[in-house]
Amino acid sequence: MDKKEMIRINHLNKSFGDLHVLKNIDLTVYESDVVCLIGSSGSGKSTLLRCLNFLEKKDNGNIIIEGIEVNPRTDNLNKIREKVGMVFQNFNLFPHKTVLENIIEAPMMVKGVDKEKAIFKAKQLLQKVDLEDKADVYPSKLSGGQKQRVAIARALAMEPDIMLFDEPTSALDPELVGEVLTTMKDLAEEGMTMVVVTHEMGFAKEVADRIAYMHDGKIIEHATSEQFFNHPKEERTREFLKATMLK
C-alpha cells in the first residue's frame, strides 16, 4: 500500500494488576483510514484506544505515530497528543467555560495562537458541527449530542492528524446518536484518519474502511468492512455479528 502509515502498533501488551487486558496487539492504521474497534465490553478496545494517546501506559510493545516510535518516558507526550485528538464517551467538556472558550483554550494556551485567530477558527469549526449559534452558551445548556459535537470541534481545533473516538455515542439518548454520527461521517469523508471504538454497527458498516474485532484482549479478526460484515472468517466474529445486528 502506498498510503502513509499513521499508527503502527507492534506486540502491545497491557495489564491492570493481574488482568491482562491487551495481549500482543498488532495494528496498523493508514492515512485517511477509518478503523472501527468493535467487540463486547471488557474486550480491551477502549484501553487500546487510550494507549494510542498515552492516557494509558503500555507495559511493552511499540507504538509508532506517523513514523516515529514513541517512548513515553523520554518523549514529550504533549507534542504527540497535539497531533492525536480524542473524543470521550462522557464528552468531558470544561463546564466552567463557554462553548467558544472550550474550543479556543488549547490552541491559545498550548500552541500560542492569538485570540482573534483562535476565535475565527473556532467559529468555522462550530459552523462545521452545525452549532454556530451556541458559541456563548455553557455546556450545561447543551443536549448530549450537542456536547459531543462541541467536543469534536474542540479536538479539531488543535488540527490533529488523527482522531480517536472512545464510544462517542454510548452516553447519548437514541434520538441524538444520528447527529454525532453524521458529524463523524463528514469528518471521515474529508479524509481524517480515525480510530473509533463503537457499538454502532450501522456506522461501522457504512463508514469504516477496516474493522478490528476484539475479544478478550486480542484482535480476533481485522478486515475491510465489506469482508468483515459479509464474509467473516472467524467463528467468534460470526457469533458476535449474529448477536449484535443480523438477527
Place this chain on the structure above:
Amino acid sequence: MPSFSHFFNILTETKGVFLKAMLLTLELTAVSIILGIVIGLIFALLKNSKIKVLELISDAYVYLVRGTPLIVQIFILYFGISGIFLLPDFWAASIALALHNGAYISEILRGAIQAVDKGQLEAGRSLGMTKALTLRRIILPQAFRRALPPLGNQFIISLKDSSLAAFISMNELFNVATTLGSNNFDEMTYLLIVAVYYLLLVALLTFIVNRIELKLAVSDR
C-alpha cells in the same frame, strides 16, 4: 443588663476607637485569609502529588496545626520565634492565624480538587496541555468553585479567631472591648458593642462570598 439608651450612647461615643480596632481586625483577617489560601493551596497540591514524602509533609502539617489550640500557636510564634529574631506583633499574629487557616483550607481544597471529574484532566491532557496547565486552567477553577461554601465558612471562623490576637496585646476589636469595659466597670455594654461589630463584619464577609459564588455559578445558568 445595660439599658438601650446607655448602650447606644456608649456605641456612639466609642465609634472612633472601635472603627480603628475594626480596621486592625480586618487587616489581621485579610492577611490570614490570603496567606492561608496560598499555604492551603500549596499543601493541598502536596497532598495530591502522589509523591509519598510530600504527602507525609502535608499530613504532618495538618496534624500539627489541627492538633494544637490556636492560642498556643499564636504564643509560640509570639514568644518563641520573636526570641530568635524580631517579629512585629502584627506579623506574629497574622502568620500564626495564616498557618492555622492554611491547614483547614488545604483540607477543603484537597477534597474539592479530588472531586473534580478525572475526565477533565484527561480532556486537558488529550489536547496537549501539560499537567500544570490543566491544573491551573481546568481543575483549580472548578475546584475553587466547589470549595467556596466551606471556604466562606472558614473565612468567618478566621475573622472571629483574630480576636485571639488580643492575647498578644494587639488592639483589635476584642481587646479594645475588654480593656474599655474593665476600665469603665461596664464589661457587658462593651461586649455587646463588640458583638455588634463582629456581626456586621460577618454579614459583610458573607455578602462578599455570596457574590463570588453567584458570579462563578454563571456556567450553571
